[in-house]
Amino acid sequence: MAQAHGPADAATSISLPTATGSRPKPARATPHGLGTSLPPAEAQSKARGTFPYTADLWAEGLLWAAVLRSPHPHARIRSIDTTDAAAMPGVRAVVTHEDLEGDGLLGRRVADRPAFASDVVRYHGEPLAAVAADHPETARLAAAAIAVEYEPLDAVTNPQRAFEAEPLHPDGNVVRHIPLRHGDPHATGEVVVEGFYRIGRQDSAPIGAESGLAVPRPDGGVEVYVAATDPHTDRDRLAGCLGLTAEQVKLYVTGVPGSLGDREDQSFQLPLALLAIRTGCPVKLAATREESFLGHAHRHPTLLRYWHHADREGRLVKVEAQLVLDAGAYADDSAEALAAAVSFAAGPYVVPNAVVDGWAVRTNNPPAGFLRGEGAMQVCAAHEGQMDRLAAQLGMDPAELRARNVLATGDSLPTGQAVTCPAPVAELLAAVREAPLPSLPKDGPIEDWLLPGGPDGAGDPAAVRRGVGYALGMVHMLGAEGTDEVSTATVRVENSTATVLCAAVETGQGFATLARQVVQEVLGIDDVVVAPVDTDQPPAGPGGRGRHTWVSAGAVERAARMVRTQLLQPLAANFGMSAELLNIEDGRITSYDGVLSTPVVEALEGKELWATAQCRPHPTEPLDAAGQGDAFVGLAFAAVRAVVDVDVELGSVRVVEMAVAQDVGRVLNPRQLRTRIEAGVTQGIGAALTEHLRVVRGEVRHADLTGYQLATALDAPEVKVVALVEERDVVAPFGAKAAGAPPLVVSPAAVAAAVRAATGQPVNRLPIKPQFAVGVTE
Amino acid sequence: MSTHAPGAQLVALPATLDEAVAALADNPAAVPVAGGTDLMAGVNAGMLRPAALVGLGRLAELRGWAYQDGHALLGACLTHARMSRPDFSALIPALATAARAAGPPQVRNAGTLGGNIISAAPSGDTLPVLAALEATLLVAAPDGEGRQIPVSHLLAGRDRLNPGELLAHVRVPLLHAPQTFLKATARTGPSRALASVAVVLDPLRREVRCAVGAVAPMPLRPLDAERWVASLVDWDGQRGLAPEALAAFGDYVGMACIPDPRPAGDGGEPAQLAPAVLHLRRTVAALARRGLGRALR
Incomplete structure (x- = not known):
C-alpha cells in the first residue's frame, strides 16, 4: 500500500514513518533490537500453513467433545435426562452440573456464571451438558439426544427494560452504575445539542474458531492445551469449578488463531477438562463457527x-x-x-x-x-x-x-x-x-x-x-481502577542463545517479537527464543490494552539487564573497569576502548545465566x-x-x-x-x-x-x-x-x-x- | 446410520451424462453434487446427510456450452468463473455479470450454474437473469426421455425434478442486445444480494424483460412494467428513454415487487410498510432504473 507522507514542516515531535523506521539504526544485515522491523519468528510457518494451531493437536485414543447449548434465551429447566445420550454406541461420558465437584462457576473477572446451567438458562447458547464420544459426529448427535424439558420465560432483550424486570440473576440486573459528577452539574451552555446513538453487537470473529485438547493426569488432575490468552486466570477458575487445586490443573498455551478479546472462553475449556477426568482419555473439541459465535462474548451493544x-x-x-x-x-x-x-x-x-x-x-x-x-x-x-x-x-x-x-x-x-x-x-x-x-x-x-x-x-x-x-x-x-498489573519474566543465556520465559501470550499482537527485540537490545545477542507458555511459569496476566508491551516486555527488559550485569561484572572486575563501559554486540563483548574483545560464549565459561524480574506500574484507584x-x-x-x-x-x-x-x-x-x-x-x-x-x-x-x-x-x-x-x-x-x-x-x-x-x-x-x-x- | 442400499456406491463419479443418469437411477436417494458450495457446506454443518453422492466433477460435457437455433445450450456444470470470462460475456452479458458478482473467487471457481438453480437460494445471483431470459431447463432422465421445464416453474415450485432426474443443460436465447444485472449489497466485498435486478432487451420481440432477485423466495417479474416501458422504446431508432420514464419504470418495478399492504378489510387504517422495507423498495426502484438506463444507453 502506498504511503503518503505528511507535510515536511510538521511539528518536530511528529516523525514520519519510513520504510526503515523512525529511529535510524546503523546499517545491519538483519533487523535487530528496538526500533527495527524484526519479523515474527513464526511468520514463515504461518504463511506456509505449518504453524501448529490447537485444532491440529492429536493424541492417541482421543475422544471428541460436544456441548449441548440452550436454544432459548431464557427458560426454566424442568429436567435434564441424559439416559438416551449415554446409551448411544460410542458415547463414553455425558456430564452436567451434577458432575462438578467444585463451585461449578465460571467467569474470568466475576465468577457468576454456571459452567452448566442447572435451574435456568439465561441466554441462547448457554451450556447445559457435554458429551465425550469416539467420533465428533457421535458426540454431536448424543448432545442433541439429551432430553431437556424447558419452561420458556419472558426474555429481557431491551436493556432499558432490565431496570424494572424481575432479576435475571441472583446478583441483580444492574451490574454496575457509575454516576459521574464533575464540576458544576447545573452549568449550561448557550448552545445545546442532543443526540441518541446506538452501537451494535460486534464479535471478535477470530479466524480460527475455538478448540482445545485435555489430557487426564494420573494424580486426578488435568492438562489442557488451549489458545488461552490469560492462562493462569483460566487455570484457577477451572480448578475452582472442578474442585481441584491449582496445582492439579495445568494449561499449555497453543498457537492463537486470532484474538481481539479473550480466548478461549472458559465454557469451552471446562467441558474438556471435566470429560478428560471423567473418561481417563484425552478429549478434543473443535467448535463450529456457529458454536463459536454462540459460545464467546461480544462487544457490549x-x-x-x-x-x-x-x-x-x-x-x-x-x-x-x-x-x-x-x-x-x-x-x-x-x-x-x-x-x-x-x-x-x-x-x-x-x-x-x-x-x-x-x-x-x-x-x-x-x-x-x-x-x-x-x-x-x-x-x-x-x-x-x-x-x-x-x-x-x-x-x-x-x-x-x-x-x-x-x-x-x-x-x-x-x-x-x-x-x-x-x-x-x-x-x-x-x-x-x-x-x-x-x-x-x-x-x-x-x-x-x-x-x-x-x-x-x-x-x-x-x-x-x-x-x-x-x-x-x-x-x-x-x-x-486498582487492578494489580504485574508481569514476571525470566531470561536465560546459554552459549550464544538467549531464551525468554514469560507467560504473556503471543496472540498476534507481537509480544514475542518485541521480547526478542528487547533481549537483542540489552544483551546484544541476536539469537533469542521465546519459550512456549504454560501455567508452571509465573503469571503474566491477560493481554490487551498494550499491557504486555508495558509490563511483560518491561519485565523482560529488567531480567535481561540482570543477566547482562551477571555476565559483565566479572569481566569488568578483571579489567578494573565499570560494567557500563562494556558493550555486547554480534556475540562479542567489547570495551569502550577496544582493548577487550571476548566472545560471549567464552565469557560464559559454560555457565548458564538466569534472571527473573517483575514489572509493576504505579498503582491506580x-x-x-x-x-x-x-x-x-x-x-x-x-x-x-x-x-x-x-x-x-x-x-x-x-x-x-x-x-x-x-x-x-x-x-x-x-x-x-x-x-x-x-x-x-x-x-x-x-x-x-x-x-x-x-x-x-x-x-x-x-x-x-x-x-x-x-x-x-x-x-x-x-x-x-x-x-x-x-x-x-x-x-x-x-x-x-x-x-x-x-x-x-x-x-x-x-x-x-x-x-x-x-x-x-x-x-x-x-x-x-x-x-x-x-x-x-x- | 447410513440409509443406502447394501452394496450401492456411496460416491459415484460418472464420466458421462449417461453414466450420471444411470448412477442416479441405481440409487434414487443419491444427491448429485457439482461445485458443492451449498451442499457440502450443509454437510459440514451437519444439516444434510445425503445417503449417497453422484459427483459431477468429471462430466466434461456439461462444463461448456453449445449453440442451437439461436440459443445457447449451457452445461449445468458451467462454473461461475467460466461464465465470467469475456467470450461468455459477449454472448449473455447479464449472466456473466451475475456470475462475476456471485461470491468470492473460491466460490466462483467451484460453484456452478446448475447448482445455483437447484439450490434456488432467494439471493442466487444467476436466477433473476435466467428468469428475465426465460431460460428453459433441460432435464435428463434414465429412460432417455428427457423433458424441459421453464426455469420459473422450477423456482416457483410449480414443477420439480423427479427422483432420478438430473439437470443437464440450460437453454437461453441469444438476444444480441444489451443486458444488465445490478446487485445491491451491504459491503464492497463479495456479499449476498439485498436486492438484484436483471434487465434484458429482446429487440426482435420488442420486449424489455426484467426480473428482481433476493426480495422474494424466487425472482419476480414485473410484467406490467415491462410491457409499459417496452411500448415507450423506439425499437428502430435511438432506444434511449427520458430520465423521467426510466424513473417511472423503476418506481413501477419497485411497487410491483414490494406492493403496499392491502387496505384493512374493516375500513381501518391501512398497514404501513416498515421503513426498512420501504428502503428495499427504493433500492429495487433505483436498480431497475439504472439497469434499464444502462441497457438502453
Whole structure:
C-alpha cells in the first residue's frame, strides 16, 4: 500500500514513518533490537500453513467433545435426562452440573456464571451438558439426544427494560452504575445539542474458531492445551469449578488463531477438562463457527443519549450523557467496560463540567465481554457524533470545533484524573487535517473507479457523494481502577542463545517479537527464543490494552539487564573497569576502548545465566461514588480522517481512505506497528458498516460468516499513516503506548462522520446499514 | 446410520451424462453434487446427510456450452468463473455479470450454474437473469426421455425434478442486445444480494424483460412494467428513454415487487410498510432504473 507522507514542516515531535523506521539504526544485515522491523519468528510457518494451531493437536485414543447449548434465551429447566445420550454406541461420558465437584462457576473477572446451567438458562447458547464420544459426529448427535424439558420465560432483550424486570440473576440486573459528577452539574451552555446513538453487537470473529485438547493426569488432575490468552486466570477458575487445586490443573498455551478479546472462553475449556477426568482419555473439541459465535462474548451493544453544552465560540461547557451497556446475562468485564465508557464519555476534549450516568445491565441477549477498545469505542462514536452536531449548530467546520476543545497534558479528565502522560491530541488532529485528500475518481480512468457496491456492483457515479469526516478518540492502557498489573519474566543465556520465559501470550499482537527485540537490545545477542507458555511459569496476566508491551516486555527488559550485569561484572572486575563501559554486540563483548574483545560464549565459561524480574506500574484507584479517581495508568490517543463514497440512493458506503495520526509513544517495530494500525482500522470499518451479530428476541440469527459480514480486502481502504507522534511516556518501560485499540476506537466514529458529511443524514447508529445512510432510522 | 442400499456406491463419479443418469437411477436417494458450495457446506454443518453422492466433477460435457437455433445450450456444470470470462460475456452479458458478482473467487471457481438453480437460494445471483431470459431447463432422465421445464416453474415450485432426474443443460436465447444485472449489497466485498435486478432487451420481440432477485423466495417479474416501458422504446431508432420514464419504470418495478399492504378489510387504517422495507423498495426502484438506463444507453 502506498504511503503518503505528511507535510515536511510538521511539528518536530511528529516523525514520519519510513520504510526503515523512525529511529535510524546503523546499517545491519538483519533487523535487530528496538526500533527495527524484526519479523515474527513464526511468520514463515504461518504463511506456509505449518504453524501448529490447537485444532491440529492429536493424541492417541482421543475422544471428541460436544456441548449441548440452550436454544432459548431464557427458560426454566424442568429436567435434564441424559439416559438416551449415554446409551448411544460410542458415547463414553455425558456430564452436567451434577458432575462438578467444585463451585461449578465460571467467569474470568466475576465468577457468576454456571459452567452448566442447572435451574435456568439465561441466554441462547448457554451450556447445559457435554458429551465425550469416539467420533465428533457421535458426540454431536448424543448432545442433541439429551432430553431437556424447558419452561420458556419472558426474555429481557431491551436493556432499558432490565431496570424494572424481575432479576435475571441472583446478583441483580444492574451490574454496575457509575454516576459521574464533575464540576458544576447545573452549568449550561448557550448552545445545546442532543443526540441518541446506538452501537451494535460486534464479535471478535477470530479466524480460527475455538478448540482445545485435555489430557487426564494420573494424580486426578488435568492438562489442557488451549489458545488461552490469560492462562493462569483460566487455570484457577477451572480448578475452582472442578474442585481441584491449582496445582492439579495445568494449561499449555497453543498457537492463537486470532484474538481481539479473550480466548478461549472458559465454557469451552471446562467441558474438556471435566470429560478428560471423567473418561481417563484425552478429549478434543473443535467448535463450529456457529458454536463459536454462540459460545464467546461480544462487544457490549450500547445505547447512548447525549447533551453537549457549548458557548458561541464552540468551547464545550458541559457534557451530559446517559449510557446503557447491554452486558448479557453475566457480568464478565462489564464493570471495566463501563468505567472506560463513562470516563471517556466526553472524548479527548477539555470539559469543565460533566454529568454522566452509565449502567451495565443484565439481559437475556448474548453475553458481552472484553473486545479491544471496550467502552471507549462505543462512546467515541457518540461524542464525535455530538461534535459534528454541535459544529452544524454553530455553523463551524467540524475539525475546527474539535481543535478548539482538544485535551493536552496537564488537563483533567471528567474523572478528575490529571493527564500526566503525553496527550498530543492537537498535533494528531493537525496532522490528519493537513494530509492531502485523495483524488476524486472522476480524475482517473473510469475502469479504475471502485464505486460503493464493489466492482460490477450497482453503484452509479451520478448518485455517489463523497464525504470527509474527522474523529478523535482515546483508550486507556493496562487494567484500571486498582487492578494489580504485574508481569514476571525470566531470561536465560546459554552459549550464544538467549531464551525468554514469560507467560504473556503471543496472540498476534507481537509480544514475542518485541521480547526478542528487547533481549537483542540489552544483551546484544541476536539469537533469542521465546519459550512456549504454560501455567508452571509465573503469571503474566491477560493481554490487551498494550499491557504486555508495558509490563511483560518491561519485565523482560529488567531480567535481561540482570543477566547482562551477571555476565559483565566479572569481566569488568578483571579489567578494573565499570560494567557500563562494556558493550555486547554480534556475540562479542567489547570495551569502550577496544582493548577487550571476548566472545560471549567464552565469557560464559559454560555457565548458564538466569534472571527473573517483575514489572509493576504505579498503582491506580477505583472510581468513587461520583465517578472520580485516578483510575488509569496511561492513555493513548488517535485522530482519524475518513474519506467515504456513498451511493445516496442505495445507501451503500465505500471507505476510500483512512488517514491515521496516532500517539504511539515510541515506535518499537515499525512494520508491526503499521500492521496493528491497519488491522485496527479494518476492524473499525467492520464495526462501522457491517459487523453486527443479529439477535431476534434473544435468539442469535445467522451465526456464520455469511450473515456476520466482516470487512473483506475490497472493503479495506487505503490506510495512510500520516503521523506517528513519538512523545515517550516516561513511566512506561519503553515509552511506548497501546497501538491496536486506538485506531479501532476512532475509525467507526470517523466513518460515521464522513457518511454524515456525504449525506446530511444524522447517522447515529452503528453499523451504518444502507438504510441508515439514507436517513431511515429504524 | 447410513440409509443406502447394501452394496450401492456411496460416491459415484460418472464420466458421462449417461453414466450420471444411470448412477442416479441405481440409487434414487443419491444427491448429485457439482461445485458443492451449498451442499457440502450443509454437510459440514451437519444439516444434510445425503445417503449417497453422484459427483459431477468429471462430466466434461456439461462444463461448456453449445449453440442451437439461436440459443445457447449451457452445461449445468458451467462454473461461475467460466461464465465470467469475456467470450461468455459477449454472448449473455447479464449472466456473466451475475456470475462475476456471485461470491468470492473460491466460490466462483467451484460453484456452478446448475447448482445455483437447484439450490434456488432467494439471493442466487444467476436466477433473476435466467428468469428475465426465460431460460428453459433441460432435464435428463434414465429412460432417455428427457423433458424441459421453464426455469420459473422450477423456482416457483410449480414443477420439480423427479427422483432420478438430473439437470443437464440450460437453454437461453441469444438476444444480441444489451443486458444488465445490478446487485445491491451491504459491503464492497463479495456479499449476498439485498436486492438484484436483471434487465434484458429482446429487440426482435420488442420486449424489455426484467426480473428482481433476493426480495422474494424466487425472482419476480414485473410484467406490467415491462410491457409499459417496452411500448415507450423506439425499437428502430435511438432506444434511449427520458430520465423521467426510466424513473417511472423503476418506481413501477419497485411497487410491483414490494406492493403496499392491502387496505384493512374493516375500513381501518391501512398497514404501513416498515421503513426498512420501504428502503428495499427504493433500492429495487433505483436498480431497475439504472439497469434499464444502462441497457438502453
